[in-house]
Structures are given as C-alpha cells and as structure tokens.
Amino acid sequence: MNNHHKSSFILLIFIISLINCDEKNWKQKDIRDYNDADLERLFDQWEENEEPLPDDELPEHLRKQSPQIDMTKMDFSNPENVLKLSKKGKTLMSFVSVDDNPTRDETESITSLWQSSLQNNHIIADRFIVDDNRAIFMFKDGAQAWDAKEFLIQQKRCKDVTIENKVYPGKYSKQKKKEEL
Incomplete structure (x- = not known):
C-alpha cells in the first residue's frame, strides 16, 4: 500500500470512529442538552420503530374503508334506524x-350535566356552547346521536334536538305545549 492509500484508509477509520463515538455520545447525553440534530436522530429512530395504527383507530378522513353496513339488518320501514345505521362509525x-x-x-351547566349523564351510559360526545341557549354535541360514532336524542328530549329544560336537519322537540318544551293546544 502506498502512502496515499494508507492516509486515506486512516482518515476513513478516523471518520468512522468519530461517527460511532458521536452516536454513543448523543445517546448518553442528558435530554436537556440535545441539539436539533440529536432530536432529529431520536425522531427518526422513533419513526422506524413505529407501527402503523389499525384502520379503526385512525381519524375518519385517513381510514382506508368506512364501516360496512349490513343491509339485511336494516328496517327500511323506519327511516330513523336507516339513518342511524348509515352514520355508524362516522x-x-x-x-x-x-x-x-x-x-x-x-x-353550560345544564348541557354539562346532560353530557355526563350520556357518558355514564357509554354515549360519548364532545360538547361546544354556540349560543346562550344552544350547544353542539359531537359524536365520534354518529349512530349514538339518536340514542342521545332519546335521552335529551326527555329532559325538563330541553327545548329541542336537531339531527341531520330534523328537529325533535323536547317533551317538556314550551314550543311543544303550544303545538298541542
């Protein structure tokens, strides 16, 4: 081996040892001392080991397929049940x-109480106040909206529940009492 090859070989070994040394050093560093390159390496390692989420755990817009609807179980004489089944998982x-x-x-107080009651019955909804007398209940599983509606319209202070542009008046609402007269 001539001197040029020897020096190139030594330089190559030196660079490899520096890389290995640097890799060991960043792993032993206190996380508060990490720089951007260390964090990037850590993130890359994390991504390599990350398993993709199952389809049912992905957000709705990233799912490969929506839940299948069994048409044999649909009661087409009841349009509400058809809607309920079509919104399953959406x-x-x-x-x-x-x-x-x-x-x-x-x-805020009344709808919070209703939300807690629904959750106690395994009906999960996020709640957002949109007006002084109005809230949005958002269901990750749309089929639960109709079960929630059945509970909500039975509450004394519920004026109405609107699902898919259909208004269901509350059992005790002043609006419903006027309609009955």
Missing part, C-alpha cells in the same frame, strides 16, 4: 337547545 353533530331563556352559564 362523526356527527347535533344541536341541542335549552328552554326558558337561559344565560350562557346556565346552558
């Missing part, structure tokens, strides 16, 4: 209005 919003001109704080 996000759905419903509007809930509170009766008796409540303040925003009252609406």
Whole structure:
C-alpha cells in the first residue's frame, strides 16, 4: 500500500470512529442538552420503530374503508334506524337547545350535566356552547346521536334536538305545549 492509500484508509477509520463515538455520545447525553440534530436522530429512530395504527383507530378522513353496513339488518320501514345505521362509525353533530331563556352559564351547566349523564351510559360526545341557549354535541360514532336524542328530549329544560336537519322537540318544551293546544 502506498502512502496515499494508507492516509486515506486512516482518515476513513478516523471518520468512522468519530461517527460511532458521536452516536454513543448523543445517546448518553442528558435530554436537556440535545441539539436539533440529536432530536432529529431520536425522531427518526422513533419513526422506524413505529407501527402503523389499525384502520379503526385512525381519524375518519385517513381510514382506508368506512364501516360496512349490513343491509339485511336494516328496517327500511323506519327511516330513523336507516339513518342511524348509515352514520355508524362516522362523526356527527347535533344541536341541542335549552328552554326558558337561559344565560350562557346556565346552558353550560345544564348541557354539562346532560353530557355526563350520556357518558355514564357509554354515549360519548364532545360538547361546544354556540349560543346562550344552544350547544353542539359531537359524536365520534354518529349512530349514538339518536340514542342521545332519546335521552335529551326527555329532559325538563330541553327545548329541542336537531339531527341531520330534523328537529325533535323536547317533551317538556314550551314550543311543544303550544303545538298541542
């Protein structure tokens, strides 16, 4: 081997040892001392070992396929059940209005109580106040919206529940009492 090859070989070994040394050093560093390159390496390692989420755990817009609907189990004489089954596994919003001109704080308190009651019955919904007397209940599984509606319209202060542009008046609402007269 001539001197040029020897020096290139020594330089190559030196660079490899520096890389290995650097890799060991960044792994032994205190995380508070990590620089951007160390964090990038850590992130790359994390991504290499990450398994993809199962389809049912992905957000709705990233799923490869939507839940299959068994048409044999559908009762086409009941349009509400058809809607309920068609919304299974899909996000759905419903509007809930509170009766008796409540303040925003009252609406917050009342709808929070309703949300807790629904969760106690395994009906999961996020709740957002949109007006002094109105809230949105957002269901990750849209089929639960109709079960929630059955509970909500039975509540004394529920004016109405709107799902898919259909309004269901509350059992005790002043609006329903006027219609009955």
